[in-house]
Amino acid sequence: MNNSKNILVTGGAGYIGSHTVVDLIQNGFNPIIVDDFRNAQKSSVAGIEEIIGKSIEVREVDVCDRVALKKVFEEFSFSGIIHFAAYKAVGESVESPLSYYRNNIVGLINVLELSIEFNVSNFVFSSSCTVYGEPTDSKVVTENTPIQPANSPYGNTKRIGEEIIEDVIASGVNMKILCLRYFNPVGAHASSLIGELPIGKPNNLLPVVTQCAIGKIPSITVNGNDYDTIDGTCVRDYIHVLDLANAHVKGVEWLAQQENPIVENVNIGTGKGTSVLEVIETFEEISGLKLNWKFGERRAGDVVEIFADVTKSFNLLNWKSNLSARDAIIDSWNWELKLKND
Ligand code: UD1
Numbered sequence: 031m032n033n034s035k036n037i038l039v040t041g042g043a044g045y046i047g048s049h050t051v052v053d054l055i056q057n058g059f060n061p062i063i064v065d066d067f068r069n070a071q072k073s074s075v076a077g078i079e080e081i082i083g084k085s086i087e088v089r090e091v092d093v094c095d096r097v098a099l100k101k102v103f104e105e106f107s108f109s110g111i112i113h114f115a116a117y118k119a120v121g122e123s124v125e126s127p128l129s130y131y132r133n134n135i136v137g138l139i140n141v142l143e144l145s146i147e148f149n150v151s152n153f154v155f156s157s158s159c160t161v162y163g164e165p166t167d168s169k170v171v172t173e174n175t176p177i178q179p180a181n182s183p184y185g186n187t188k189r190i191g192e193e194i195i196e197d198v199i200a201s202g203v204n205m206k207i208l209c210l211r212y213f214n215p216v217g218a219h220a221s222s223l224i225g226e227l228p229i230g231k232p233n234n235l236l237p238v239v240t241q242c243a244i245g246k247i248p249s250i251t252v253n254g255n256d257y258d259t260i261d262g263t264c265v266r267d268y269i270h271v272l273d274l275a276n277a278h279v280k281g282v283e284w285l286a287q288q289e290n291p292i293v294e295n296v297n298i299g300t301g302k303g304t305s306v307l308e309v310i311e312t313f314e315e316i317s318g319l320k321l322n323w324k325f326g327e328r329r330a331g332d333v334v335e336i337f338a339d340v341t342k343s344f345n346l347l348n349w350k351s352n353l354s355a356r357d358a359i360i361d362s363w364n365w366e367l368k369l370k371n372d
């Protein structure tokens with residue numbers, strides 16, 4: 031195998047990671063997954079292998095275990111790294127901040143240190159639109175929109191992660207880093223062989239919707255109906271996980287073309303906002319089902335309305351989303367139906 035195609039994908043068995051691994055392989059890369067399966071299931075590796083029709087390398091390692099992680103760097107020679115492995119539940123991070131700081135910050139430091147030690151210069155970091163907080167001037171945020179204080183320890187780990195990366199580049203190391211600021215990832219692979227597998231009670235809207243429809247949870251509470259938005263509910267930029275996965279492939283290709291150390295922050299969204307009620311209505315129309323939903327209180331810390339200015343992702347990476355929120359809702363529902371049949 032050509033080493034220049036080896037890409038380390040931490041958290042590669044997870045939701046976004048698994049879809050990215052498939053797209054990397056389909057574009058001629060050789061991803062090596064590092065995952066400790068605390069928030070992912072082995073079945074996602076089987077799903078990846080079924081889609082691509084061959085086996086993939088997986089090392090069951092916690093990125094916080096530096097000694098074990100170093101062995102993976104000794105075993106393979108990487109041309110790039112995509113670092114997904116991290117916790118991502120806002121509410122849980124408020125209850126358990128130290129586990130978030132340990133996992134998300136220590137993991138990032140370990141991966142960066144080993145990248146430097148082993149001369150792996152191309153690096154993609156999973157960041158989030160959470161760094162913008164509640165945007166003040168416009169609901170459409172560019173990468174120059176001011177960063178706000180984080181509204182949760184989870185959000186703070188992304189903000190601190192970006193700052194650590196800025197400092198590492200400023201120190202003069204030979205690295206090129208892309209911080210991709212994801213908006214709201216939704217959907218599943220069209221084959222329904224991989225998708226989101228929330229462990230325990232889901233928090234994010236789409237898994238709540240599909241799990242309610244299938245009967246796993248009794249009802250949906252829409253968090254607030256008196257916001258200053260199109261219908262009173264919060265508005266988000268829902269990005270199909272397949273488009274998001276492809277942004278990583280485009281990112282790795284762009285990094286390989288850069289000759290000098292650089293860091294760039296890039297929004298990864300569709301540029302379109304969809305309200306919570308619009309998601310529910312679209313789901314009902316697609317599935318032909320009536321969902322058991324009711325309005326509840328506002329959720330603490332919720333951003334009212336945010337969507338991406340997507341100019342930079344197109345100009346820099348030649349990437350744009352192709353799929354809509356509707357496409358993603360269809361694929362999420364097919365995935366939930368497949369899980370039930372299995
Ligand atoms: C949050 C984070 C985001 C992170 C994502 C990953 C913030 C502000 N946002 O996104 O950075 O990448 O989690 O998990 O930190 N909703 C309901 N009922 C439900 C569930 C959700 O009404 O049962 C509403 C929420 O109140 C929100 C919208 O649906 O208005 C989307 O919520 P969710 O899917 O949890 O994503 P975010 O909070 O936008």
